[in-house]
Amino acid sequence: MSKMHIKMTVNGQKKELLSEPRQLLIHVLREELGLTGPHIGCETSHCGACTVEMNGKSVKSCTVFAAQADGAEVTTIEGLGNPDGLHVLQEMFKEHHGLQCGFCTPGMITRAHRLLQENPNPTEEEVRFGMAGNLCRCTGYQNIVKAILAAAAEMNSAKEAAQ
Amino acid sequence: MIPSAFEYHRPADVASAVKLLAELGDDARVLAGGHSLIPMMKLRMAELEHLVDLQAVAELKAISVEDGTVSLGAMVTQHDLIDSEELFRAAPILRETALQIADPQVRYMGTIGGNVANGDPGNDMPGLMQCLGATYVLEGPEGRREVAARDFYEAAYMTDRADDEILVQVRFAATTGGYAYEKQKRKIGDYATAAAAVLIEAEGGTVTRASIAMTNVSDTPVWSEAAADALTGTTCDDAALQAAVDAMLADIDPQEDNRGPIEFKRHLAGVILQRAIARAFQRA
Numbered sequence: 087m088s089k090m091h092i093k094m095t096v097n098g099q100k101k102e103l104l105s106e107p108r109q110l111l112i113h114v115l116r117e118e119l120g121l122t123g124p125h126i127g128c129e130t131s132h133c134g135a136c137t138v139e140m141n142g143k144s145v146k147s148c149t150v151f152a153a154q155a156d157g158a159e160v161t162t163i164e165g166l167g168n169p170d171g172l173h174v175l176q177e178m179f180k181e182h183h184g185l186q187c188g189f190c191t192p193g194m195i196t197r198a199h200r201l202l203q204e205n206p207n208p209t210e211e212e213v214r215f216g217m218a219g220n221l222c223r224c225t226g227y228q229n230i231v232k233a234i235l236a237a238a239a240e241m242n243s244a245k246e247a248a249q
Numbered sequence: 250m251i252p253s254a255f256e257y258h259r260p261a262d263v264a265s266a267v268k269l270l271a272e273l274g275d276d277a278r279v280l281a282g283g284h285s286l287i288p289m290m291k292l293r294m295a296e297l298e299h300l301v302d303l304q305a306v307a308e309l310k311a312i313s314v315e316d317g318t319v320s321l322g323a324m325v326t327q328h329d330l331i332d333s334e335e336l337f338r339a340a341p342i343l344r345e346t347a348l349q350i351a352d353p354q355v356r357y358m359g360t361i362g363g364n365v366a367n368g369d370p371g372n373d374m375p376g377l378m379q380c381l382g383a384t385y386v387l388e389g390p391e392g393r394r395e396v397a398a399r400d401f402y403e404a405a406y407m408t409d410r411a412d413d414e415i416l417v418q419v420r421f422a423a424t425t426g427g428y429a430y431e432k433q434k435r436k437i438g439d440y441a442t443a444a445a446a447v448l449i450e451a452e453g454g455t456v457t458r459a460s461i462a463m464t465n466v467s468d469t470p471v472w473s474e475a476a477a478d479a480l481t482g483t484t485c486d487d488a489a490l491q492a493a494v495d496a497m498l499a500d501i502d503p504q505e506d507n508r509g510p511i512e513f514k515r516h517l518a519g520v521i522l523q524r525a526i527a528r529a530f531q532r533a
């Protein structure tokens with residue numbers, strides 16, 4: 087089957103590649119573009135470890151074809167922060183023990199990032215509901231929720247200070 | 250989990266999409282949000298040679314409320330349904346239902362058209378659309394036609410839609426009165442073990458009109474006219490509730506599966522319907 091020419095903007099950089107349409111976005115990100123932040127947990131659309139942002143939506147990249155992402159803007163955990171400059175969410179996950187093995191964490195943080203953009207001041211219940219597509223086998227979620235609420239507070243006070 | 254190979258098409262309007270489906274024949278399928286189709290393709294339960302992706306068809310993304318009629322383009326997502334204040338005012342049961350589908354990631358991608366066209370008895374929107382008395386607009390090579398949601402479902406994955414037709418729009422009257430979508434699931438993100446959609450209008454504490462539909466307790470959604478009739482003219486007292494539940498139970502035909510045996514599902518359908526009626530009546 088013929089390959090397709092695919093253009094995407096990934097973490098702000100323009101990328102072009104040849105891909106079979108049936109290739110899943112998660113495989114393109116990890117194998118073609120070397121972005122191994124998003125993980126493959128279940129590969130059956132349930133765990134959310136593969137969550138990335140596509141055109142302003144949180145998506146499970148194991149359930150999106152590369153072809154569908156042609157022309158899209160994609161953000162992965164690599165686009166949010168790096169070891170020299172952690173994103174507030176990354177800082178707060180570290181501070182509040184929002185991770186243990188860390189497998190779910192890139193998906194958690196990428197999803198939480200979108201959630202806080204849509205709802206900068208969520209209640210605990212709204213955080214739990216908004217994170218329902220991401221599973222964690224280690225933490226029991228308590229500290230993930232704490233970390234996200236702390237990040238929201240941090241981001242809001244930074245915004246206020248800037249005004 | 251790699252699906253079999255296919256060729257990808259991204260038409261820009263409905264006419265081109267219909268033309269593609271007609272040309273490509275049986276081997277082609279429409280791709281909307283992909284959140285029912287892609288999992289099936291990954292399991293190789295569906296193998297297709299062509300996918301016709303509707304993501305670029307702008308006319309299918311329109312939401313409108315005009316003269317008391319709600320119209321939803323097929324590519325309106327579950328997230329859009331939840332997000333729209335206009336829709337919440339016109340038919341709040343839409344948001345209540347959409348919030349109980351899957352999880353946020355799935356709701357950003359999953360569309361109303363895909364949910365109602367899929368034909369999976371586990372999908373929540375078909376039951377809701379039967380409750381609302383919605384009309385589906387289909388477009389094929391011969392033009393457009395309309396089908397009532399109550400006549401659309403034939404069996405699991407079998408609907409009145411022909412292979413070369415695209416479901417373009419869902420339309421229904423804005424609602425007044427009380428509403429509830431009550432769903433029992435094993436965990437968040439799961440399909441219903443049983444769910445009930447209920448609309449009730451009341452005057453002076455007496456039910457003047459009702460509509461009731463059930464999800465995932467037969468191989469199609471079940472609109473139970475008899476259950477609604479059992480409520481009409483009553484004050485929704487215990488006797489009326491029981492009569493409505495009995496009437497509904499006569500209309501459903503659940504099968505045993507990993508969500509439980511038949512007896513359990515019948516019991517649960519009754520509990521869920523009673524809760525939905527109570528909430529809808531209280532809001533009426």
Ligand SMILES: Cc1cc2nc3c(=O)[nH]c(=O)nc-3n(C[C@H](O)[C@H](O)[C@H](O)COP(=O)(O)OP(=O)(O)OC[C@H]3O[C@@H](n4cnc5c(N)ncnc54)[C@H](O)[C@@H]3O)c2cc1C
Pocket residue numbers: 131132278279280281282283284285286287288303323324349350351352355358359360361362363364366367371372373374414415416417438439440441
């Ligand atoms: C983890 C998970 C949990 C879920 N839980 C639920 C749940 O609780 N309740 C629920 O209702 N759904 C649930 N879903 C399914 C989800 O809501 C799907 O998105 C939805 O059923 C299909 O919509 P789609 O846009 O993704 O369609 P697709 O997957 O793209 O298409 C589904 C089918 O419909 C056809 N189709 C799509 N659009 C059209 C059209 N306009 N005209 C003609 N044919 C069309 C396709 O060809 C395909 O056969 C879940 C999905 C996942 C992955």
Ligand code: FES
Pocket residue numbers: 125126127128129130131132133134135136137146147148149
């Ligand atoms: S790997 Fe995509 S949802 Fe689990």
Ligand code: FES
Pocket residue numbers: 184185186187188189190191221222223224225
């Ligand atoms: S930290 Fe281990 S899965 Fe979440």
